[in-house]
Amino acid sequence: MRIRTKIDARAKTRWLKRFRPPILFALCGAALVFLAPYLPDYVPDHFLTDERAEAISEIASGVLFILALGWLVGTIVDALIKRRLAGLHLDAEDNLEARKSATRLDVVRRVWIVIAGIVTIAAALTVIPGVKQIGVSLFASAGIAGIAIGLAARPVLSNLIAGLQIAFTQPIRLDDAVVVEGEWGWIEEIGLFYVVIKIWDWRRLVVPLSYFIEKPFQNWTRKSASIIGPIYWTVDYHAPISRMREKLEEICKSTPLWDGDVVNLQVTEASGTSVTVRGLASASTSPKAWDLRCLIREQMIEWLQTEHPEALPRLRVDTAIDMPDEFSGFAPQRE
DSSP states (O other): OOOOOOOHHHHHHHHTTTTTTHHHHHHHHHHHHGGGHHHHHHHTTOOOHHHHHHHHHHHHHHHHHHHHHHHHHHHHHHHHHHHHTTOOOOOOOOOHHHHHHHHHHHHHHHHHHHHHHHHHHHHHHHHHHTTTHHHHHHHHHHHHHHHHHHHHHHHOOOOOOOOHHHHHHHHSTTEEEEEEETTTEEEEEEEESSSEEETHHHHTEEEEEEEHHHOOOTTTTTOOOOOEEEEEEEEEETTOHHHHHHHHHEEEEEEETTTOOEEEEEEEEEOOSSSEEEEEEEEEEEHHHHHHHHHHHHHHHHHHHHHOOOSOOOOOOOOOOOOGGGGGGGSSOOO
16 A cells, blocks of 8 residues: 555656646746836946837746746646546557557647647747748748759658658557568567667667558457467478377367367378378467467477387488399399
């Protein structure tokens, strides 16, 4: 109970710390409005006149109030989204719906921060006289520069739009198992402009968001976390296929890694010296499917070595010698 109380207290402290900057901006703006009439009394007239002091304090307080309001609204929405994210059960066995919500909320939260920041700064700049007119005149008189800036910002905008597409269409979600550029791993983070994939050996693959809209990739958990894993063996023609099929079912039933859905064994190829046997087994998640495949492969090999060594692949050599006709008389005669 004490631990729970401490955690709640820390959460409340972090919540209050997020509101310190907008509160400080608002207090500074209020202080400027309150102190503006008294500034000329402490500053010489040749430095600051009454009208100038009033204008500066009005502009500065307006900028501070707008920044405080924008920061406050942005912080409230961000905190509410984070609170919702913290309540999702991503560690559950079947976390598909939780991952859908987490992906949508996380991308929307990041986009919201950028939009709120841009709108707040733009609103604050409109309070300053001349800034809006200067910006418009610069864009009007520098068409070439505007085109160059637009071309330079195209990758940024494409990734931002791709982020919104991913948030709502969800070709990928947090914790999805994917194969990208020949690397298999999990979606660890979906940012505003890139996606971080945690590869199975703990490396990180960073991919632009637009990649998942423009190029094909494999998503092993698109509809469900369940997946079928193949296992291959190369065996001799004397291999007991029906017994191997029974052994495969026995191995699957003996381990909790198997989800009880799919188990099958078939001969998929037959060459001149060996046959290829493929086993199929399903699991509830990709990591479990990998462990299940390794377990089945190892136990089947051990079983073949012990019970059916004749099934192991072997190399056959024909030792018959064809003798020329002139030496046929020297061949030993059988009685």
